[in-house]
Amino acid sequence: MALQxxxxxxxxxxxxxxxESEGKCSEGECVKGDVFLVGxxxxxxxxxxxxxxxxxxSADLLLYDRLVSNDVLDLVGDHAKLLYVGKTAGYHSRTQExxxxxxxxxxxxxxxxxxxxGGDPLVFGRGGEEMDFLQQQGIHVKVIPGITxxxxxxxxxxxxxxxxxxxxxxxxxxxxxxxGGTDPLFVSENAADPDSTLVVYMGLSTFPSLSQKLMHHxxxxxxxxxxxxxxxxx
Amino acid sequence: MALQxxxxxxxxxxxxxxxESEGKCSEGECVKGDVFLVGxxxxxxxxxxxxxxxxxxSADLLLYDRLVSNDVLDLVGDHAKLLYVGKTAGYHSRTQExxxxxxxxxxxxxxxxxxxxGGDPLVFGRGGEEMDFLQQQGIHVKVIPGITxxxxxxxxxxxxxxxxxxxxxxxxxxxxxxxGGTDPLFVSENAADPDSTLVVYMGLSTFPSLSQKLMHHxxxxxxxxxxxxxxxxx
Numbered sequence: 001m002a003l004q005x006x007x008x009x010x011x012x013x014x015x016x017x018x019x020e021s022e023g024k025c026s027e028g029e030c031v032k033g034d035v036f037l038v039g040x041x042x043x044x045x046x047x048x049x050x051x052x053x054x055x056x057x058s059a060d061l062l063l064y065d066r067l068v069s070n071d072v073l074d075l076v077g078d079h080a081k082l083l084y085v086g087k088t089a090g091y092h093s094r095t096q097e098x099x100x101x102x103x104x105x106x107x108x109x110x111x112x113x114x115x116x117x118g119g120d121p122l123v124f125g126r127g128g129e130e131m132d133f134l135q136q137q138g139i140h141v142k143v144i145p146g147i148t149x150x151x152x153x154x155x156x157x158x159x160x161x162x163x164x165x166x167x168x169x170x171x172x173x174x175x176x177x178x179x180g181g182t183d184p185l186f187v188s189e190n191a192a193d194p195d196s197t198l199v200v201y202m203g204l205s206t207f208p209s210l211s212q213k214l215m216h217h218x219x220x221x222x223x224x225x226x227x228x229x230x231x232x233x234x
Numbered sequence: 235m236a237l238q239x240x241x242x243x244x245x246x247x248x249x250x251x252x253x254e255s256e257g258k259c260s261e262g263e264c265v266k267g268d269v270f271l272v273g274x275x276x277x278x279x280x281x282x283x284x285x286x287x288x289x290x291x292s293a294d295l296l297l298y299d300r301l302v303s304n305d306v307l308d309l310v311g312d313h314a315k316l317l318y319v320g321k322t323a324g325y326h327s328r329t330q331e332x333x334x335x336x337x338x339x340x341x342x343x344x345x346x347x348x349x350x351x352g353g354d355p356l357v358f359g360r361g362g363e364e365m366d367f368l369q370q371q372g373i374h375v376k377v378i379p380g381i382t383x384x385x386x387x388x389x390x391x392x393x394x395x396x397x398x399x400x401x402x403x404x405x406x407x408x409x410x411x412x413x414g415g416t417d418p419l420f421v422s423e424n425a426a427d428p429d430s431t432l433v434v435y436m437g438l439s440t441f442p443s444l445s446q447k448l449m450h451h452x453x454x455x456x457x458x459x460x461x462x463x464x465x466x467x468x
Contacts, residue, residue, distance in 0.1 A: 047284070048283065053284060120385045122393070122395045126398065143388075155379035158375070160362025161356045161406075162362075170357065172396075190424030
């Protein structure tokens with residue numbers, strides 16, 4: 001597992017020694033730290049919530065991946081450890097299970113751990129899986145919501161997600177298929193709804209097959225559409 | 235219209251005189267002020283974005299309705315005018331057209347106007363209508379997104395909006411029917427989707443007929459459901 005890496009083992013050891021020196025451990029077991037799943041919004045650091053900024057500035061240890069912007073990382077305090085858990089080209093890419101294990105090890109060592117998530121942790125962020133795993137291990141998890149990409153981009157471009165007489169509901173789905181292929185398996189027939197705004201997250205690669213599929217299921221080819229990348233950071 | 239009210243006419247006059255004294259008007263026409271549609275999130279003032287706090291603190295004039303919490307209003311600067319445009323029991327309730335007219339009059343008088351919206355301005359907030367109207371009148375409108383109730387409540391209660399293997403999409407719809415009745419007209423057949431989380435805004439009064447309708451369209455009676463009121467303010 002990822003924690004086999006010498007630098008991470010050392011970090012857990014240092015954290016544990018710190019807690020022991022503070023009298024927060026007995027017989028090798030420390031008071032467990034909390035884990036915060038913090039939504040960092042769509043990229044612009046001014047779109048963080050006040051609560052997210054407070055939690056980020058007070059953290060001992062923060063885990064982040066490529067969906068968290070550099071401007072957000074600049075808010076992290078000098079004393080805090082920042083750990084990248086995303087995919088790196090040509091380098092070992094951590095699995096979801098390894099991320100779970102990392103979060104657990106740090107919390108068990110008594111650290112206040114912040115897991116930074118692009119957008120909102122509970123919208124396509126796999127935040128629910130991290131929350132479930134940690135809670136099952138007796139770790140207290142607190143979720144701080146973030147501006148999800150749909151809201152951030154709608155505001156930036158001035159495109160309402162719902163609009164009287166045009167869209168009476170809005171639906172978010174992911175353009176990634178379960179197996180990582182290019183077929184948007186998650187687009188069920190009922191996504192082709194002319195009265196609903198459809199927001200497809202991570203949808204650029206599957207856009208051609210998605211649009212075909214929506215038209216096949218009855219959506220008009222005249223339906224207005226936009227494709228957006230880096231909507232709030234450029 | 236609402237601006238016939240003496241105190242509002244006086245306010246517009248005062249604003250205009252102020253702009254004239256600053257040399258921002260010529261021949262009775264002032265440099266138009268901007269309008270900010272600001273999402274104030276689900277109630278907890280710590281869930282405002284950093285940008286929303288900045289804009290709220292710098293505003294000349296703020297319009298709000300009952301969906302904006304008192305804790306949020308406490309952030310408003312001492313010099314600013316705060317105007318309630320919501321419904322009051324036993325008192326004249328402003329129509330959407332009157333709100334449009336108010337926003338326009340203040341912006342034309344040169345004020346920086348902030349329209350506070352509960353949640354996100356572009357999710358069931360009628361923000362799109364206010365934006366359209368003002369832009370057609372040549373007013374520059376800027377939208378600041380907010381944490382929508384679905385995200386705020388999901389985080390507070392620890393209920394993921396999407397979750398691998400359980401819900402691969404999330405849909406927001408309104409429990410209010412177009413004519414204000416109790417039949418959730420906006421619930422189309424395809425909302426009864428077992429693979430999608432359904433979030434119904436303003437849905438308490440229509441909950442009984444809504445649940446019947448969803449089951450009629452095939453949703454299992456065993457589908458987990460929660461009903462939430464004031465999810466982040468109590």
